[in-house]
Amino acid sequence: MNLLLIRLIIFAVLFFAGLKLYRMYREWKLDREGPQQAGDAEGNRMVRCSWCQVHLPEDDALRERGDWFCSSDHRDKYLAERKDEKKDAQQEEKKQEKDD
Numbered sequence: 106m107n108l109l110l111i112r113l114i115i116f117a118v119l120f121f122a123g124l125k126l127y128r129m130y131r132e133w134k135l136d137r138e139g140p141q142q143a144g145d146a147e148g149n150r151m152v153r154c155s156w157c158q159v160h161l162p163e164d165d166a167l168r169e170r171g172d173w174f175c176s177s178d179h180r181d182k183y184l185a186e187r188k189d190e191k192k193d194a195q196q197e198e199k200k201q202e203k204d205d
């Protein structure tokens with residue numbers, strides 16, 4: 106009789122421990138699998154526009170190469186400025202070559 110009770114308790118403990126582990130595993134998996142699915146589970150995550158620094162829900166934001174933007178307009182401006190920076194750097198390099 107006592108043995109049966111102990112077995113029942115052990116089974117119950119194992120069951121709840123397994124359940125908890127499973128939930129932890131699911132959360133961990135959602136975190137790893139990307140913000141889209143996790144966002145659906147937890148509601149909207151907030152991200153910041155790389156151009157105007159405004160915060161907005163991930164669902165309304167645009168993503169480009171790891172950066173977030175509030176609109177395609179800001180995305181284009183940001184990318185254009187980055188390109189210009191690259192161009193300027195290249196031109197400076199060329200200038201230096203000429204100076205030598």
Ligand SMILES: [Zn+2]
Binds near residue numbers: 154157176179
């Ligand atoms: Zn913006």
